[in-house]
Amino acid sequence: MVVIVYITTIILSSSIIDTENIFSRNNIIVLVVLVLVTYIISAIVSNKVTLPLKRIEKGMKLVSEGKFPDVSRLKADRDIAEYKDLIRSYIAMLRVIKKNTFDLNSQQNKTEIILEHMADGVIAFSTERQVVHMNKAAMRMLNITDSDDSFERICKKLNLNIEFDQIMYLPNYQSLELKAEMGELALSIVFAPFFSDELNPMGIIMIVRNITDSVKTDNVRKEFVANVSHELKTPLTSIRGYSETIMNGDLTYQEIIKFSKVINQEANRMSRLVSDLLQLSKMDYNKLSFNKVSLNTVDVLKRVCEKVRYEAEQKSHKLELICAENVPNIYVDKDSIEQIVINILTNSIKYTPDGGLIRIYAGPYEDRVYIKVIDNGIGIPQKDLDRIFERFYRVDKARSRKMGGTGLGLSIVKEMVDGNDGTIKIDSKLDEGTEVTMTFPTPKK
Ligand SMILES: Nc1ncnc2c1ncn2[C@@H]1O[C@H](COP(=O)(O)OP(=O)(O)OP(=O)(O)O)[C@@H](O)[C@H]1O
Ligand SMILES: [Mg+2]
Structure with missing residues (x-):
């Protein structure tokens, strides 16, 4: 051009x-x-x-x-x-x-969003052992605020005795699982090496899982089995011992009667334990239905008082029912409300020295009805109050067992109160007495 x-x-x-x-x-x-x-x-x-x-x-x-x-x-x-x-x-x-x-970019964003919202903690370490990625869950669980951390520092924090190379050269791309604790958390830690497309080692991935709940459930289950076995073993040992003694002969009539009474008592305790366990298990599996109806509060309490009066008189206790005027009806299941109050009253009778005073109050409380049981018994130490509704929990195991208790009464009460949309609170002072306050719904107008 x-x-x-x-x-x-x-x-x-x-x-x-x-x-x-x-x-x-x-x-x-x-x-x-x-x-x-x-x-x-x-x-x-x-x-x-x-x-x-x-x-x-x-x-x-x-x-x-x-x-x-x-x-x-x-x-x-x-x-x-x-x-x-x-x-x-x-x-x-x-x-x-x-x-x-x-x-x-969208693939990367997706991966980042998944990582950030995962309940498990994920940390990636480079071959230089430095953190190259750490999601929020990992930071929260390991209490780390700075992602500028290293493999060694994190392992030290978790008390893990493991070398970087041990994981890096695990045979056949295997992973390694370890258990660790971080404050109150029980953690499961899985380590695995990761590689490039050309199979060159690029670092280590660490997955942190919070297993506190499953460890707790596992412990509760183990404790429960141990408790049940123990509670059954004690009466069985007595039954076996006394029945063998009777069978060996050479006993007076009075002795036979005495030993038979013990056998009978222990057998009763076992059958009570089994029926309590059955009741709890039904509630666990929601098989116990709460047939809620409108009930006259004062009538319910009077009936319950009559049922425990004999037991109270045996220990020379004074049992008083004090109800406010025009206490509203309660909207609850008839059988369970009776069992709830009976369990609470039986405790007051059992854990109050002879000649005690047990008062039952009832009245309106906001749009509900309150029922309060106050005794002047031995009381519950402050430190035990938090655990009092746990299955088999007893302040003084020996004393409770001597009184025929299995330690399941209050846990049944708690489940039943919850099933009836009620609330329960226990206040107590050692050597002064115990106050159990419950509230229940009234029928809808
Ligand atoms: N009114 C109370 N005064 C003092 N201690 C109490 C009172 N109520 C409950 N406790 C304590 O709480 C523990 C748990 O009570 P809970 O009713 O669950 O079991 P229990 O009475 O031992 O056995 P169970 O009720 O199964 O026969 C008791 O062992 C006792 O130590
Ligand atoms: Mg009890």
Whole structure:
């Protein structure tokens, strides 16, 4: 193109050149103008020709910085024949890179969101043993605020005696599980090495799982089995011992009666234990239905008082029922409300020295009814109050057992109160007495 312009200019100018004096002033001016015109034309032409290339180059630079160029101007250059294919391929390439980058970013975002919202803690360590990623759950469980941590420091914090290389070179891509404790948390820690596509080791992944609840449940289960076995073993040992003694003969009639009474007492205790356990198990599996009806509160309490009066009189206790005027009805299951109050009253009778005073109060409380049992018995130490509703929990095991107790009474009470939408609270002072306050719903108007 430049060459064509140049030749045309020479042909045109040849007509105005003074051929007689080649170095005349005129000729020099014509030559300078000629050179200038040629330069300007060639500059314009070459600029038009190289501009698309410059745009492509600039675009590539932007791509390498992770940005995407505007290709609208480049599209306009597509009519330059020489660049048609190049521009088309360049724009197509940009489109592919843009799509792949978007796919990659959304995949990464998805992974990050999953990691951040996982209940398990996830930490990735580089081969230099530094943390390269740590999700919120891991930070929370391990009480770490700074992700700039290392494998050694984290293992030390968890009291884990394990070397980085031990995990890094585990055979056949296996993982390693360890147990650890962090304050009140019981943790399961799984370590596994991770590799690049070319199977080069890239570091270690550590998964931290909070297993506190399952450890607690496991302990409760073990404790429960141990308690049941113990509670059954004690009466069984007495029954066996006394029955063998009777069978061996050489006993007076009085002795036989005495030993038989013990056998009978122990057998009763065993059957009470089994029926209490059955009742708890029914409640655990929601098999016990609470058939709620409207009941006259005072009538319920009077009935219950009559049922325990004999037991109270045996220990010379004074039993008083004090009800406010117009106590509203309660909306509860008839059998369970009786059992709840009987269990509470039996405790007061049992754990109050002879000649005690047991008072039952009832009255309206906001839109509910309260029932309060107050005794002046031995009381419960403050430290035991929190655990008093636990199965088999007894303040003084020996004393409770001597009184025929199994330690299940209050746990049954708690389940039944909950089943009847009630509330229960126990306040007590050692050697002064105990106060049990319950509230129950009234029938809906
Ligand atoms: N009114 C009370 N005064 C003093 N201690 C009490 C009173 N009520 C309960 N306790 C204590 O709480 C423990 C748990 O009571 P709970 O009724 O669950 O079991 P228990 O009376 O020993 O046996 P069970 O009721 O199964 O026959 C008792 O062993 C006793 O130590
Ligand atoms: Mg009891």
